Amino acid sequence: MTDTFPVLDLRDAAGSEEDRAAFLSRLRTAVHEIGFFQLVGHGIEDADDMLELTRRFFALPEADRLALNILDSPLFRGYSELGREHTKGIPDQRRQLDIGPEQAATPSAPGDPAYRCLIGRNQWPAAMPELRPAIESWITRLTDLSHRLLRLLLESLDAPAGFLDDVVDPDPQIHLKLLHYPGPTQPGEDAGAGQGTGIHNDLGLLTLLVQDDNGGLQVAVEEDRFADVPVIPGAFVVNLGELLEVATRGYVRATLHRVVRPAPGVDRYSIPFFYNPRLDATMQPLPSPYVEGAGGVIDVAGNPLFALYGDNVMKGLIRSFPDIVARHHPNLAPAAGSRSS
Numbered sequence: 509m510t511d512t513f514p515v516l517d518l519r520d521a522a523g524s525e526e527d528r529a530a531f532l533s534r535l536r537t538a539v540h541e542i543g544f545f546q547l548v549g550h551g552i553e554d555a556d557d558m559l560e561l562t563r564r565f566f567a568l569p570e571a572d573r574l575a576l577n578i579l580d581s582p583l584f585r586g587y588s589e590l591g592r593e594h595t596k597g598i599p600d601q602r603r604q605l606d607i608g609p610e611q612a613a614t615p616s617a618p619g620d621p622a623y624r625c626l627i628g629r630n631q632w633p634a635a636m637p638e639l640r641p642a643i644e645s646w647i648t649r650l651t652d653l654s655h656r657l658l659r660l661l662l663e664s665l666d667a668p669a670g671f672l673d674d675v676v677d678p679d680p681q682i683h684l685k686l687l688h689y690p691g692p693t694q695p696g697e698d699a700g701a702g703q704g705t706g707i708h709n710d711l712g713l714l715t716l717l718v719q720d721d722n723g724g725l726q727v728a729v730e731e732d733r734f735a736d737v738p739v740i741p742g743a744f745v746v747n748l749g750e751l752l753e754v755a756t757r758g759y760v761r762a763t764l765h766r767v768v769r770p771a772p773g774v775d776r777y778s779i780p781f782f783y784n785p786r787l788d789a790t791m792q793p794l795p796s797p798y799v800e801g802a803g804g805v806i807d808v809a810g811n812p813l814f815a816l817y818g819d820n821v822m823k824g825l826i827r828s829f830p831d832i833v834a835r836h837h838p839n840l841a842p843a844a845g846s847r848s849s
């Protein structure tokens with residue numbers, strides 16, 4: 509696998525026939541070989557404003573942030589203190605605000621699938637009323653962009669462009685995080701100590717990430733060898749989630765990645781947007797010649813890939829937020845010793 513992260517310009521997809529064909533061919537290579545690329549020419553110009561809002565959110569008094577404490581949310585939504593979310597059983601050294609689809613909560617009935625607990629409302633900061641409309645506008649525009657990209661991706665695989673429309677229609681289970689990675693602050697704390705975000709795959713279809721200019725996101729290019737994702741101002745870093753790996757029998761790669769902690773005194777901010785199927789959608793294999801010849805998903809011990817999105821996302825949340833599971837969903841807690849990633 510090469511260490512070069514392809515840069516794709518979305519304007520090419522709307523350009524001449526040659527430009528469009530070249531775009532689709534580079535897209536297919538990127539999603540197959542590395543599972544990461546950077547997208548420019550997408551027409552969304554306010555990433556810096558979103559990063560600035562993110563900085564301001566994390567600069568609010570701690571009491572204002574803790575008023576949204578994720579520990580109080582059976583939906584896994586709200587504010588997480590440093591170390592609340594875990595990857596591979598180890599606390600991630602980041603603070604975050606988790607936002608999902610804004611929907612009325614529905615009472616659950618006996619026998620309902622566990623993922624129904626994820627339906628409900630977000631927690632928004634009273635001390636920063638401008639955050640909600642800004643994030644909602646961002647989500648609307650990134651949902652449209654992701655859908656367009658998904659259709660182009662299917663086209664690049666010679667599959668019908670609309671084949672996955674009904675798994676995201678009418679309400680994709682989008683997920684947005686505002687993230688703050690503070691560098692170590694204690695005297696004597698080693699910059700290498702602790703993980704920003706541990707090694708993981710994303711769970712759904714596509715991730716569109718804005719990162720600030722500190723860098724720190726790394727992609728596994730070989731087992732135990734990671735490459736830095738370069739910072740390109742204004743570009744989205746795009747990667748593919750496990751459900752696309754399932755739908756393409758492994759032709760599209762959900763590539764492992766991580767974030768290293770910033771140096772002491774450095775604060776890194778980023779905003780991933782996860783474009784996911786509906787909670788109750790099940791992925792079917794894409795009708796595509798590339799998929800027919802693909803070797804199958806990479807099944808790693810301790811990380812089964814579920815074709816039903818609700819099951820796949822619950823797998824991730826249960827291992828990432830043990831304190832929320834213990835408090836709100838003790839029946840979902842993994843048996844002792846069984847959590848491995």
Ligand SMILES: O=C(O)CCC(=O)C(=O)O
Pocket residue numbers: 685687705710717719725765766767778779780
């Ligand atoms: O902060 C980043 O750059 C990436 C975070 C990430 O990979 C995730 O939250 O899934």
Ligand SMILES: [Fe+2]
Pocket residue numbers: 708709710765
């Ligand atoms: Fe990720």
